Amino acid sequence: MNAQEFLSLLREPGRSGRLAVQDASQSLSYADLARKVDACAERLAARPARPARVLASVMDNGADWIILDLACLQLGIVHVPLPLFFTPAQWIATIDAAGADVVAGPDSLAPILRERGFEANSGRPDSPSLFHRPADAVTLPDRTVKITFTSGSTGAPKGVCLGAEEMLGVASGLAAATRPLNVRRHLTALPLPVLLENIAGVYAALIEGAAMITQPLARIGLQGSSRFDPAMFHAALGASDAQSAIVLPQMLRAYTGWLRTTDARAPSGLRLLAVGGAAVGRELLAAARAQGLPAYEGYGLSEACSVQTLNLPGDDSPGSAGRPLPHAQVRIAPDGEIEVAGSPALGYLGHDTALPRWLPTGDLGRLDDAGFLHVQGRKKNLLITGFGRNVSPEWIEVLLTSQACIAQAVVLGEGQAELGAVIWPQPGFGEAQLHAAIERTNGALPDYARIGPWMLARDEFTVASGLSTANGRPRRDAISALHADQLFPRKAAQPIL
Known part of the structure; x- marks a missing residue:
């Protein structure tokens, strides 16, 4: 699936009146969402200087983030979504490294962006401000439409360049695998700039014609990269009537413990609580399921456009990371390293070497006789x-x-x-x-x-x-x-x- 085929789904007649996105201030049907994306694209294309080439965003979860991301995809602008939990120094470093000529975000960014030569073009009060500057083009791999930044063990962000067809291939594989669950409402519980939520929570939901319920992260109970309030998360799940959400292991651990020590019960409508980002463990899964949480572990990495394997109801091996999804190929190298193929990133920002077809993940693991992947830790650790x-x-x-x-x-x-x-x-x-x-x-x-x-x-x-x-x-x-x-x-x- 290419970008235009994907975006045409927003305009399918059978979806026009169906809820697409709901946030703290607005509820948008698929027809509304398509109009908002077109309006945002017009605004980006009508800049006083030349059209945007690389756009970095610093925005909280909400409908505006999704609209901006889809507008960039529609215009072929490279989107560089930056998490709120990055420091200002990391924002500036990534904006400069990517050669961003536009930044979208709140007016509070003005002081630090002005120092880097950006000027504000606020536009309408109901949309994020745009800050622009002339910037020299940075050499990027052909077909790059998104740069996702991951922070390694040193804390220095590393840019992974992604193509639309590869990202949408992963989203399509996830949509096909989870289709039997008939999820119609997904709560975005992770920051939208995190590739896992972007691919699995936004693109896969749009492919299926489902609704995304998205709130500022503080209302979900997530502050920064490591502060989590399970009571607020529980309230958000209940208020959203969500049937699916994606969480990190530490979020699942805290929420499971909170349910165990209170009179609260897991939302009865929840069909899938996918867990990724790090190893989960059989014991935590068992504890979560004992509290009524449909928790299932998956595995992926940015260099392969996110999710590669996933356990699902009816196809589950607790303690494993699941079987490969339709878009993914997985094998184990002679030294025990997991290698994946099928949806590779286009390369790293600042490096002109393409990634190999079989990508070494840096993780150690094994495939059991039933095809489930067991991740055993980082090779370098x-x-x-x-x-x-x-x-x-x-x-x-x-x-x-x-x-x-x-x-x-x-x-x-x-x-x-x-x-x-x-x-x-x-x-x-x-x-x-x-x-x-x-x-x-x-x-x-x-x-x-x-x-x-x-x-x-x-x-x-x-x-x-x-x-x-x-x-x-x-x-x-x-x-x-x-x-x-x-x-x-x-x-x-x-x-x-």
Whole structure:
């Protein structure tokens, strides 16, 4: 499916009166949405200088974000959606790196954008402001229509260039796989600039003719990259009558715990609560389902235009990441690395080398006899103990954070006789409870993978503390530097007799 075929779906006569998007201030039918997209496209094309070439957006969730994204797709403008949880320095770095000549966002951006040569062109009060500047064109792979930025372990954003046909191929595969669930209302619970929500929550919903219910992130209970209020999320789910939503594992963990400790019940109309972004674990899935949540794990990456595998009702293997979706091909390299094909990104911003047909993901895993993918951790994170055993820390971390009292955990121990853990507890739990939880975890592990020394983290793993990337992954080097001296104190050298 190409962009024009996709956009023509907005104008199908059978959809015209059907709800397409609902946010805090407006409800748009498919016909309304098509008109809004056309009006936005006219505004972008009518700039006082030359038409926009690369447009970066800094916007909260809402109908305006979806309209802008579809208008860029209609005009062939490269859209660079930036999450609100990026710092201003990261916004500027990505805007400059992408060669953006237009930025869409609130008027509050004016001071920092003015320093980079942007001038405001506010236009109508019911739409985002546009800031423009002349900018030298940046060389991009042919057919690039979107650049999604991911923050790696150093926190430096990396631009992945995506094509329309590949993104829409993934969305079509997701739509086909989930069609038996007959989802008609989807709540956008993740930031729309996050590719997972953009592809699975917007494009797939539009292909199916479903409605997107979208609210500012604060009303969903999500603040920044790592603050989540499960009570607000529960209220948003109920008010939206949503039949599907996408969450991160830490959101599922918090929501499951909240349901377990309150009189609230999971919304009865919810048919799919897809979980992605990191490993989930069999124990968390079981706990969520015991609370009535239809939680199913998937797997994907930006370099493959998001979701590649997904568990679904009736086709489920808890603890796995699901089977490959219709658009995806998955294989395991001889060294255990997962490789995918079928919907590749066009390349990285600033690099002229195309990605290979079979893309190495950097993740280790296996395919079982039934075709389910089991992800076993990041290849670069593999620990080799002092006894020569290879251990994926994510394997143990998933088991640790499945314990009710552990919010965050990072396992260390490269070259050590035994592994250690740095723990950030859930509120209200003490060291005795944490010790018992670690012992329970050790009981499910082979001897070489058990936790020996452990300690309370000196700070929470957040962007502000420098211990987490903007997308919530722990910065292992920083955590090790802050804690290894206490976790693995150096012993005085003993003379050899």
